[in-house]
Amino acid sequence: MFQDRYDVIVVGAGHAGCEAAAAAANLGCKTLLVTMNLQNIAQMSCNPAMGGIAKGQIVREIDALGGYSGIVSDNTAIQFKMLNKSKGPAMWSPRVQSDRMRFSEVWRLMLEQTPNLDFYQEMVRGLIIENAQVKGIVTSLGIEIKSKTVVLTNGTFLNGLIHIGDKQFGGGRAGESAAHGITEDLVKAGFESGRMKTGTPPRVDGRSLDYSKMNEEKGDDQPAKFSYSDITKPLTQQRSCYMTYTSNEVHNILREGFDRSPMFNGRIKSLGPRYCPSIEDKINRFADKERHQLFVEPEGWNTVEVYVNGFSTSLPEEIQFKALRSVVGFENVKFFRPGYAIEYDYFPPTQLKHTLETKLVEGLYFAGQINGTTGYEEAASQGLMAGINAALKVKEQNPFVLKRDEAYIGVLIDDLITKGTEEPYRMFTSRAEFRTLLRQDNADFRLTPLSYKLGLASDGRMKRMEYKFNESEKMVQFFKETSVSVSDINPILQAKDTALISQSDKMFKIFSRPQIDMTDMLQLEPVRDYAQSNQLDKEILEQAEIQVKYSGYIEKERNNADKLTRLEVVQIPENFDYQKVKSMSIEAKQKLSKIRPVTISQASRISGVSPSDISVLLIYMGR
Structure with missing residues (x-):
């Protein structure tokens, strides 16, 4: 049924898992992608869109590195917009509305055409770990599959619990069961785990909406695309989105259900994404606002299913329905399914190296929501990096790490492993101190040469980048x-x-x-x-x-980035004893001992480590 031993096993086929599997296989490693349902590969569990503020930069970086997300997004887009065009180019961010069903289909077909990649449908219930090294996985049928490395990309499935009002039931996504066993194995191996929450709005029948009462939101007159390759083309036709608003009447109806909301009655104790709050959280936190925007997003070219962006909720389904019927244009709305919140296990990412390999278990990599992030793009970028590094480890080659001045992906991973996160982490342009260098337009200049050196970018992709670079310079x-x-x-x-x-x-x-x-x-x-x-x-x-x-x-x-790079090259010995540095604060000693930064620059970014602590450390190291 399986070959004797794989080089890389990827657990989970969401955005992180798909990029991880593609990268490892394209680097020549025998790879197995294991998922609970092969029909749901690269499922858009939340909104049917890719890109957006800072996220669009990430998709372009994934594409420049040889990942598939940009190509799939271009080939399944129904609308393209370049956001923030009124600001400087460091803020420009591409975004597409996607055909949700085609997005999943195109991803699967691309993966099926990728050499070195096998597939298997079953739940993974545990890991084989021996002498602090991962040796493979165990499925729900008790089948052991051996591997040199394992990449976990479990999304919201680890002990997932879905909440709708006062009802709760196990699940990793609507209509799909949760995954059990992996968290328990990892905790037994010494990992620290936590719980996080995210939510999704109701899906509704577009035939029941009155679009004439809403504001039409069209795509760009001259749409661009994500991928730098010449195998995708800009859209020639586009579908519109629409915008409407909540009102005081809507807010009052929603408040009727607050006593049954798992967010407010204490049943959900974990934190949700601060920058994508539920509708009940919005009207509670911003009580002075009389209305909130709702974006009405079609889920594809032909389907009538519509995503109500801005109405994420876990309130009882009858309250959701009653409130939405009071929104302008939604007076006769019909539900496909109600919104819900989901709680799931994650592992604080300070337990990882910059390669996304765990510090405790060699050959084991984490990517995506298991690391506390939220968003398809954040997950996909981590999956790509974990897949690349798992393959490089198998091939006994140097790891691949992006610095903060090289990519948003570098900022994302450095933030996670250096600062950790106690709430779902989302990328913003403000998180990048060198965002003028990290623009969406130059991701190929920054990253295609690195990808080409790895063996992911083709000769054609490299020549195309060099032509663009040389002609613009001329x-x-x-x-x-x-x-x-x-x-x-x-x-x-x-x-x-x-x-x-x-x-x-x-x-x-x-x-x-x-x-x-x-x-x-x-x-x-x-x-x-x-x-x-x-x-x-x-x-x-x-x-x-x-x-x-x-x-x-x-x-x-660039000059500022070069100054930072000088501290990046000052390595801290792997087993450095921070406790013996007498003049350093107790908090700094604790944080540095736990996170174990690789360089002085990384140490300086840890919360609780002051500039004076860094000065003491430099002196102690003879610098």
């Missing part, structure tokens, strides 16, 4: 070297209500003005001729514009 140089006459540029400057020039000047200087964009520059014949003769596409023109307009900011941030 165009920037063209602006630096080429002058523009007063007669040619002043009409454009006048139309944009910015100061005129009295003598010819370099195009770079003119283009640097905030009022001037590439559309303006392309009105100049030399620029237009240059772009046409070199057949420059939209991506190259956009990249050149960003490099011109933000060159000062980018250079300043």
Whole structure:
């Protein structure tokens, strides 16, 4: 039934598990993906969308590293939007609405076409651990499958408990059973575990809604795409989303169920995501607000199922129904299923190395919600990194770790293992101190060379990136070297209500003005001729514009990142005894002893470790 021994076993086929399995298999490792239901591979348990603020950057980074999420998202998108376009490019974030059923289907078909990858459908009830090393898994039928490494991507399934009002029942997702046994094995091995909560809104029948009463939310006029490869194409047709609002009447109806809400009556003790609160939490915390936005999101091209974004709830189903019927446009709403909250086990991520390998058990990796994160994109990026590092461990090669100035993925993992998390962790641009460097437009420049070196990015992908990089650099140089006459540029400057020039000047200087964009520059014949003769596409023109307009900011941030890198290279011995450092605070000693940072820079980011503690540590290490 199985080969004697796998290189990598991935447990769970959500977003983290799919990326982990693809990465390990594509790196040449014999890989097994085990899931409770092969029909639910890469299921979008929550909203039917990929990307968004900071999350869109992560999807592009996954794509640049050779992952599949960007390609699947492009091939199953029903709408594309670039968010935050009114702000600087460090804040621009791509997002797509997805066809939920096709998303899962395309993921499965891509995995089935991936060499070295086997599949098996059954629940995993335990791990085989010997002498602090993982040796394989045990299924619910008692079958032992041996492996050199194991990646756990269990999502919300570990001892999952679903809450709807005063009803509760075991489950990892609506209609699916929870997984038991793994938590118990890990606790027995010495791991610390905890509980977290997340929730999801009701799904409703779109035929029962009155869209004429709502605000239509269209996609971009010129939609882009996630993947840097040429195997996906931008959308030519799009489906609209809609927006409506709650009201005081809706809030009053919801309050009727508060005494039966598991959030308020104490049945749910774990913490939920602060930045994606339930509707009952919103009206409780923001009692002064008369209304809250609800985004009405179609779940695909042809299905009538609709996701009510902003109405996440665990209230009794009759309260949910009554409240939604009081929302404008929802007066005749029909439910497909009510919203619910789910509690599940997670393992504080301070128990991991930067590779996502556990510190306690060699060859065992955690990725996704098991680490306390929330969101498809956060999970997928961890799965990719865990799959890469599990494969590299099997091949006895150096681990692959991204630094904070290299990728949002590096920020995410460093935050998790350095600071830990007691509530579901969600990525934001504000978490990245070098976000001007970590833009969505340059993820391929940053990461494709690293992926190519690993063996994930193809020759074609690498050549495409190099062409884009070289052509955008050459165009920037063209602006630096080429002058523009007063007669040619002043009409454009006048139309944009910015100061005129009295003598010819370099195009770079003119283009640097905030009022001037590439559309303006392309009105100049030399620029237009240059772009046409070199057949420059939209991506190259956009990249050149960003490099011109933000060159000062980018250079300043790169200098700051280089200063940080100096501390990154100061390694702390693996078994360093912090207790013998007399001048260090007790809290710092405790935190450093528990987390065991690899470098001085990582140590400086641990909550409770002060700059003076770092100074003492540097002196003690002879620096």
